[in-house]
Amino acid sequence: MTLPEGNASAPSGEEAHFRALESLYASAPINRLFRSHLTIDTPGHSVIEFQVDETVYHAAGAVHGTVYFKMLDDAAFYAANSLVSDRFLLTTGFNLLFTRPLRKGIVRAEGRWISGRRRVYVAEAALIDESGEEVGRGTGTFMRSQYDLSSLPGYRRVTKDES
Secondary structure (H helix, E strand, O other): OOOOOOOOOOOOHHHHHHHHHHHHHHHOHHHHOOOEEEEOOOOOEEEEEEEEOHHHEOOOOOEOHHHHHHHHHHHHHHHHHOOOOOEEEEEEEEEEEEOOOOOOEEEEEEEEEEEOOOOEEEEEEEEEOOOOOEEEEEEEEEEEEEEEHHHOOOOOOOOHHHO
């Protein structure tokens, strides 16, 4: 992982957790199918930016619901997992609302934690198209799994020795 220019030390604590979650997202094999980038800057909030084109359209010429679900679920998930530094969360339920058809362009999924800090976390996400219009919204529930974040190969915290 490369540190931003001008940063003499590796991130620590919360910031290191956020960078490691971003690394985990980038390492997921499913993301080879979706050109996307996750950013976590504050606890309980995430942003995924991605590009859509005709390759993900359904027969009527708009983006297939699979893309809506994937990006909304991921944004809500990472908003919730930004608050949990020891365990990987799992989606246990997700409600999705399609509000407008989505066509090609740059899209942003914004995730926000709503409640929960012990067993169940609730987070929501909105999908915003290139013109700034909301095209979809979702709310999910997430639970701690048996998977220790530090055991996942993609979850990589940078140490001061590596900077």
